[in-house]
Amino acid sequence: xxxxDDHWLDEEAGPVVRPYALIRGRTRASGxxxxxxxxxxxxxxxxxxxxxxxxxxxxxxxxxxxxxxxxEIAADLDLPLGVVRILLGDLRERSxxxxxxxxxxxxxxxxxxxxEVVDGLRRL
Amino acid sequence: xxxxxxxxxxxVGRMPVTIxxxxxxxxxxxxxxxxxxxxxxxxxxxxxxxxxxxxxxxxLDGVERKSTTTVALDFGRITIRENLVIYLFGxxxxxxxWFMWDELARGALGAIVMADxxxxxxxxxxxxxxxxxxxxxxxxxxxxxxARRFRPEAVRSALDLDPLVPVVLCDARQxxxxxxxxxxxxxxxxxxxxxxxxxxxxxxxxxxxxxGEPAQ
Numbered sequence: 533x534x535x536x537d538d539h540w541l542d543e544e545a546g547p548v549v550r551p552y553a554l555i556r557g558r559t560r561a562s563g564x565x566x567x568x569x570x571x572x573x574x575x576x577x578x579x580x581x582x583x584x585x586x587x588x589x590x591x592x593x594x595x596x597x598x599x600x601x602x603x604e605i606a607a608d609l610d611l612p613l614g615v616v617r618i619l620l621g622d623l624r625e626r627s628x629x630x631x632x633x634x635x636x637x638x639x640x641x642x643x644x645x646x647x648e649v650v651d652g653l654r655r656l
Numbered sequence: 657x658x659x660x661x662x663x664x665x666x667x668v669g670r671m672p673v674t675i676x677x678x679x680x681x682x683x684x685x686x687x688x689x690x691x692x693x694x695x696x697x698x699x700x701x702x703x704x705x706x707x708x709x710x711x712x713x714x715x716l717d718g719v720e721r722k723s724t725t726t727v728a729l730d731f732g733r734i735t736i737r738e739n740l741v742i743y744l745f746g747x748x749x750x751x752x753x754w755f756m757w758d759e760l761a762r763g764a765l766g767a768i769v770m771a772d773x774x775x776x777x778x779x780x781x782x783x784x785x786x787x788x789x790x791x792x793x794x795x796x797x798x799x800x801x802x803a804r805r806f807r808p809e810a811v812r813s814a815l816d817l818d819p820l821v822p823v824v825l826c827d828a829r830q831x832x833x834x835x836x837x838x839x840x841x842x843x844x845x846x847x848x849x850x851x852x853x854x855x856x857x858x859x860x861x862x863x864x865x866x867x868g869e870p871a872q
Contacts, residue, residue, distance in 0.1 A: 569674040607698040652736030
């Protein structure tokens with residue numbers, strides 16, 4: 533019978549790693565958890581202080597010149613979601629990004645959007 | 657939370673509408689194949705502290721010496737038009753990764769639950785999960801080579817589904833049938849939003865993570 537820890541540690545669970553050095557060992561972002569499909573946009577025209585930002589922060593800002601979802605940032609930069617959330621939390625604290633939360637399905641502006649989705653899927 | 661007031665971009669009114677759809681079902685049922693038939697898959701890694709999965713207490717800036725594990729999800733994007741995007745997330749197939757489901761399910765428009773008629777019981781936990789949370793879902797019966805073909809009604813009865821829940825036959829390798837399953841889901845969600853708004857608002861609200869969910 534494996535111990536409870538062994539239960540987690542197999543190939544399916546992926547490699548066991550220390551919390552990332554690049555985010556100074558933090559495992560939780562500050563502030564509200566960002567939704568996977570929240571859209572992040574770098575705020576333009578802000579003077580950046582490179583000494584207070586890591587290269588990964590700058591990569592995120594570069595990627596978010598165009599509106600980009602949290603999940604896409606993680607996939608594009610090949611960083612785990614938790615790391616990306618911490619980087620985004622840092623950028624949020626410095627007011628360098630705008631966050632656009634997804635509209636819950638029940639509050640979609642009108643059902644027209646979903647009809648548009650159906651029509652769009654039919655053209656796939 | 658509404659960031660619109662402090663969001664210079666949102667005020668322009670051109671922010672994307674993003675829609676989240678989950679692809680669920682048992683291990684090896686064809687979730688990855690289905691996502692891959694519809695869009696380019698990009699692996700998305702998430703990590704969780706090993707020592708306290710789902711723990712309610714978050715430390716903020718403390719330096720923690722806990723190990724974490726990474727779990728890879730299938731992640732795909734379908735662009736309907738500029739500013740209207742569907743994101744597909746394949747749910748982890750194994751029960752010990754349930755802690756990730758609440759985050760994935762929060763605000764989801766709905767789910768396709770993939771079923772293999774040779775191992776129908778594998779999709780029970782997914783069906784239970786979405787039923788309990790009132791999240792619209794359709795059951796996609798993956799028609800593998802060599803699998804006995806069942807009529808959708810037989811599958812519905814075996815799963816004891818609500819009569820409203822669509823059951824569609826699909827082949828995860830065939831883009832057209834996957835697309836049709838997705839269309840069936842969006843149309844079903846549209847129906848639910850119109851006729852049963854209480855479900856949809858329940859699905860949209862953040863769910864507290866129930867301990868040990870779901871019971872097996």
